[in-house]
Amino acid sequence: MSSSANEAASRASAVSSMGQTIPTDAEVGHPEGVRWGMVVDLDRCTGCQACVVACQAENNIALNEEQRVLERRAKTWIRIERYWEGEFPNAKARFIPVLCQHCGNAPCETVCPVWATYHNNEGLNVQVYNRCIGTRFCANGCPYSVRYFNFWNPEWPEPMNNQLNPDVTVRTKGIIEKCTFCIQRINRVQVTAKTEGREIRSGEVQPACAQSCPTSALVFCDLNDPESAPAQLAEAEAGRSYTLLEHFGTDPGIIYLKKVDPHAELEEDSHAPVETHA
Amino acid sequence: MQHLTALLPRVTLKQALIVGGATTPLLAGGAGVLAILLYLMAAGGTATPAPEQPIAFDHSVHAGDAAIPCEFCHRGVGSQAAATVPSVEQCMFCHSVVKTDSPQIQLLQAHWDTNTPVNWARVHRVPDHVRFVHAPHIQAGVACETCHGDVASMEEVKQVRSLAMGDCQGCHRENSASLDCATCHK
Numbered sequence: 001m002s003s004s005a006n007e008a009a010s011r012a013s014a015v016s017s018m019g020q021t022i023p024t025d026a027e028v029g030h031p032e033g034v035r036w037g038m039v040v041d042l043d044r045c046t047g048c049q050a051c052v053v054a055c056q057a058e059n060n061i062a063l064n065e066e067q068r069v070l071e072r073r074a075k076t077w078i079r080i081e082r083y084w085e086g087e088f089p090n091a092k093a094r095f096i097p098v099l100c101q102h103c104g105n106a107p108c109e110t111v112c113p114v115w116a117t118y119h120n121n122e123g124l125n126v127q128v129y130n131r132c133i134g135t136r137f138c139a140n141g142c143p144y145s146v147r148y149f150n151f152w153n154p155e156w157p158e159p160m161n162n163q164l165n166p167d168v169t170v171r172t173k174g175i176i177e178k179c180t181f182c183i184q185r186i187n188r189v190q191v192t193a194k195t196e197g198r199e200i201r202s203g204e205v206q207p208a209c210a211q212s213c214p215t216s217a218l219v220f221c222d223l224n225d226p227e228s229a230p231a232q233l234a235e236a237e238a239g240r241s242y243t244l245l246e247h248f249g250t251d252p253g254i255i256y257l258k259k260v261d262p263h264a265e266l267e268e269d270s271h272a273p274v275e276t277h278a
Numbered sequence: 279m280q281h282l283t284a285l286l287p288r289v290t291l292k293q294a295l296i297v298g299g300a301t302t303p304l305l306a307g308g309a310g311v312l313a314i315l316l317y318l319m320a321a322g323g324t325a326t327p328a329p330e331q332p333i334a335f336d337h338s339v340h341a342g343d344a345a346i347p348c349e350f351c352h353r354g355v356g357s358q359a360a361a362t363v364p365s366v367e368q369c370m371f372c373h374s375v376v377k378t379d380s381p382q383i384q385l386l387q388a389h390w391d392t393n394t395p396v397n398w399a400r401v402h403r404v405p406d407h408v409r410f411v412h413a414p415h416i417q418a419g420v421a422c423e424t425c426h427g428d429v430a431s432m433e434e435v436k437q438v439r440s441l442a443m444g445d446c447q448g449c450h451r452e453n454s455a456s457l458d459c460a461t462c463h464k
Contacts, residue, residue: 118459126460130407169407169464183460187409195357195413 035104035123036181037253038225039230040097041237041268043260045215047095049082050066051218053211055099058182058208062154075148077179094259097218099209100146100179101244104251108138108147116176118194123253124181125221132175139176143245147178181220182207202228222259223253233257298368329399333385341430348429355422361409363398366390368440401421401435402426408464 001267055061055078078099108217109117109125116132119125139147145249153173156164164170167184171177186205193200202225210218221230234241240258243251340346351354354362366389377383389396402425404410422429427438439445450457 040418120458120460124460128459128461128463130405131459167409167464184409184464187460187464191411191414195417 033224034121035223035253036186036205037102037123037221037255038099038181038207039219039221039234039255039257041217041219041233041257042094042096043257044215045095046215046217047082047093047096049080049098049216050191050212050214052080053080054212055179057163058165058168059180060164060170061155061177062150062152063156063160071156073149073151075147075177077148077177096256097209098144098146098244099248099254100181101144101252101254102179102181105249105251107141107143107248107250110142111137111141113137122186124186125178126183127176127178127180129169129171129175129177134174134176136176143248143250147176149176150174217258223255240276306423326437328432328434331399331434332380332397334382334434337432337435338428345430355412356416357413359409359413361412366394366396402437402441404441408462410462418455420449420453424449 006188006238011042043076056076058238059077061075064076068074078097081096083094083096084092102123104116104119104123106119106125109119112118113135114131114133116128117125117138118128134149136149140151150173155171165184167188185207189200189205193204203221205220210216210220215265219233221228223231225231234255234257236256240260241255242258243255285373314401327368340351341348348361351364351368353364354360369386370390373383373386386396425439426435427443429435446462447457449455455461
């Protein structure tokens with residue numbers, strides 16, 4: 001018998017001697033096979049930052065004052081990365097919204113010494129704030145830099161403290177926070193569906209960023225539900241779909257669709273000499 | 279011997295009085311804290327005193343003698359997160375005719391006349407990082423008494439269970455409910 005099996009056996013006997021048994025996930029009755037994810041169509045993203053503002057308001061994220069930004073300690077659970085392509089006057093801005101990728105094989109989860117971050121069986125990378133001790137190993141391990149450390153206690157000047165969302169914890173100094181896929185909204189829909197005795201409808205859950213996106217560039221879905229529209233879109237557009245930093249093997253839950261540029265070839269030709277020159 | 283006493287701190291009578299005067303209340307305070315802790319331990323650790331309410335509402339009369347179901351007043355309990363405290367209007371459904379001469383009901387009547395809510399003191403509160411939703415518990419057939427105790431016999435409602443994490447988890451385990459952190463923590 002291997003040592004791990006031994007350990008498991010002794011743990012099981014310890015538990016049964018206490019008169020309790022720990023049920024398996026299947027017995028607990030979690031919705032099986034759900035994997036929450038998102039499809040981000042970069043062809044639709046205009047870089048308007050509506051998602052950033054919506055996220056800030058929904059999730060009680062502290063205000064990013066100028067000084068905080070200069071110190072590179074500003075917090076935005078979702079950020080729009082901007083890339084310039086070409087030289088002026090033919091420059092083009094490219095936008096990529098980057099948020100927690102809710103990786104299936106997350107580098108942040110394995111390094112947490114207190115299991116403050118873990119993967120739940122709905123494909124969410126969950127951060128338990130009251131368990132976090134602020135080692136910041138997870139933030140160092142995240143290749144997408146989407147985990148943010150609270151260097152200060154957040155403060156909201158009057159009357160902005162009155163707009164805090166009661167469904168989201170206000171994070172204190174010394175802990176890590178990150179995108180939760182608006183888990184409070186997922187939970188609310190799940191409870192409502194349960195009370196009404198039905199399944200969750202496809203597209204019923206919407207995080208703040210996806211809800212506020214004017215061009216529907218961000219679409220939230222259950223990646224394992226073949227009938228959901230975004231999953232179908234990702235399937236149909238498989239030619240331009242990719243995941244961020246795929247070579248790290250993190251198995252992200254967010255699928256990006258590459259920008260479609262009808263003039264791409266033309267532009268490339270005109271820019272070729274400039275690039276070699278530079 | 280003189281060399282040895284030179285090593286000891288030299289304390290004048292005045293200094294001794296000041297130090298003594300300062301430490302005596304501290305020691306007495308420590309004894310007081312110890313006494314409170316001992317009382318709490320003897321009481322099972324969950325002796326939460328009933329908070330003082332603006333109106334001496336008696337649950338044993340309403341839920342006990344009159345046998346009014348909990349959901350009749352706490353109407354949100356089956357459908358939403360908060361069980362909700364009834365509005366003054368709801369109390370006045372009955373008390374516009376029932377026991378109008380009682381001084382406590384006249385307090386209620388004053389709220390009704392001035393159009394102001396009653397500022398009831400909250401008895402049960404879970405920490406801010408916990409999301410507790412009543413509806414799924416009621417749906418699962420958990421009786422109100424399981425967590426709130428025998429309110430029908432309480433004159434003043436007080437918390438009887440610790441409602442700490444282990445308390446919730448124990449029940450979730452027994453009933454095969456979700457043990458995912460994100461179910462309760464927000």
